[in-house]
Amino acid sequence: MTPATYLDLHRDDLVAVLQKLVRIPTVNPPGRSYGEITALLVRELSLAGLKARRFPISRALARRTLGADSLENPRYNVLGISDLGFEKTLHFNAHFDVVPAGGVWRHESPFEPAVEDGWIYGRGTADMKGSIASLLLALRALRATGTKPRCNIEVSFTADEETDSLLGAGWLVDNAHLRADYVVVMEGGEGSSIGCGHNGVVWLNVVVHGRPAHGSQPEHGINALEKMSALVLELESYKRLLSRRSFHTPDDRVMHPTINVGGVFAAGPGGKINTVPAEASFSIDRRVIATEMVAAAEKELRSFLTTAARRIPRCRITIEKVSENHPCYRDPSHPFFAAMAASVRRVRGGRPSFHVSTGFNDMHFFAEHLRVPTIGYGPIGFEMHGVDERACIADLITASKIYLDLMMTFGG
Numbered sequence: 001m002t003p004a005t006y007l008d009l010h011r012d013d014l015v016a017v018l019q020k021l022v023r024i025p026t027v028n029p030p031g032r033s034y035g036e037i038t039a040l041l042v043r044e045l046s047l048a049g050l051k052a053r054r055f056p057i058s059r060a061l062a063r064r065t066l067g068a069d070s071l072e073n074p075r076y077n078v079l080g081i082s083d084l085g086f087e088k089t090l091h092f093n094a095h096f097d098v099v100p101a102g103g104v105w106r107h108e109s110p111f112e113p114a115v116e117d118g119w120i121y122g123r124g125t126a127d128m129k130g131s132i133a134s135l136l137l138a139l140r141a142l143r144a145t146g147t148k149p150r151c152n153i154e155v156s157f158t159a160d161e162e163t164d165s166l167l168g169a170g171w172l173v174d175n176a177h178l179r180a181d182y183v184v185v186m187e188g189g190e191g192s193s194i195g196c197g198h199n200g201v202v203w204l205n206v207v208v209h210g211r212p213a214h215g216s217q218p219e220h221g222i223n224a225l226e227k228m229s230a231l232v233l234e235l236e237s238y239k240r241l242l243s244r245r246s247f248h249t250p251d252d253r254v255m256h257p258t259i260n261v262g263g264v265f266a267a268g269p270g271g272k273i274n275t276v277p278a279e280a281s282f283s284i285d286r287r288v289i290a291t292e293m294v295a296a297a298e299k300e301l302r303s304f305l306t307t308a309a310r311r312i313p314r315c316r317i318t319i320e321k322v323s324e325n326h327p328c329y330r331d332p333s334h335p336f337f338a339a340m341a342a343s344v345r346r347v348r349g350g351r352p353s354f355h356v357s358t359g360f361n362d363m364h365f366f367a368e369h370l371r372v373p374t375i376g377y378g379p380i381g382f383e384m385h386g387v388d389e390r391a392c393i394a395d396l397i398t399a400s401k402i403y404l405d406l407m408m409t410f411g412g
């Protein structure tokens with residue numbers, strides 16, 4: 001039997017594995033049930049013939065990075081290796097955390113996955129436990145049919161992608177002594193579109209400081225909201241500046257850096273209808289394109305804000321960094337990308353193309369930190385982070401076949 005036939009005959013096994021994964025509510029924040037899911041993932045990798053282990057994050061590091069509250073929810077990452085004596089190692093990565101689930105779901109509980117008309121519903125089916133199930137079935141198929149890949153296979157399942165990945169993929173690339181020469185992050189591309197990079201981001205919070213006064217005598221105060229409004233208007237010229245910078249993707253799209261202002265905005269403490277606001281704050285989400293550097297983008301934005309505030313009379317601001325993520329991009333002319341495109345074409349037909357996503361994922365840890373060719377590719381999903389998140393079962397099998405094909409044809 002070929003491994004692909006094995007997959008066609010074991011659709012139900014793939015669904016069963018995915019159901020098991022979704023039933024463990026690895027909701028992040030706060031990062032629940034990581035112990036349970038990583039124990040299961042180590043078992044699954046071992047059954048598929050890999051040498052697998054779990055890395056617990058020390059309490060001291062968790063406290064330092066995430067604060068004392070996080071200690072109730074210990075962090076773990078999983079690493080498996082199948083060392084077949086090859087020189088090169090092909091690595092697959094997925095995160096196992098999911099975003100919280102609210103709203104009214106078609107099948108009631110987002111953590112009791114239901115199957116209907118070829119779809120499987122539940123939190124994480126699309127982002128990205130479906131990818132984990134697809135890969136596990138591909139590994140089972142190799143083992144059951146006695147098929148040898150052309151590289152060593154390394155697999156990581158990591159924590160905290162839905163927050164900042166610091167103790168997930170970020171920790172892994174620094175501490176787990178990976179052997180990865182080539183990486184597939186199993187999201188960030190789907191269908192005939194393969195991910196070869198993504199934007200980065202700088203998140204800042206700007207606090208505008210005024211002076212309170214009684215609402216009946218506004219002339220005695222400095223109105224922080226009015227100063228903030230003036231500052232926000234100044235940002236229009238910064239938007240124009242950003243729109244003149246561009247990056248052409250391999251699939252012929254033009255990407256520009258962007259800012260989103262005030263995803264979060266607030267009056268400071270003591271806000272009352274009859275008080276001149278003493279404080280106002282807003283957030284800025286600055287997307288960093290592949291040709292920019294995060295540090296330079298942050299520096300430029302900070303200096304723009306400081307200069308703009310100086311132009312506004314009595315406008316005093318402080319700028320706080322919330323977080324950042326690096327962009328990544330690799331020209332898809334590298335043979336690894338060609339091999340992935342060939343696998344997608346063989347399994348799916350059509351003409352695959354390469355894109356760069358506006359959102360970020362864990363690819364940059366491998367592409368920028370380890371500096372190895374990294375691809376983003378997974379099964380097609382719907383309503384990620386939304387109500388009725390779901391994955392198409394046929395496409396889970398297709399993704400599984402593509403991973404298999406890559407393992408069987410790409411030798412590095």
Ligand SMILES: [Zn+2]
Pocket residue numbers: 095127128161187361
């Ligand atoms: Zn994801």
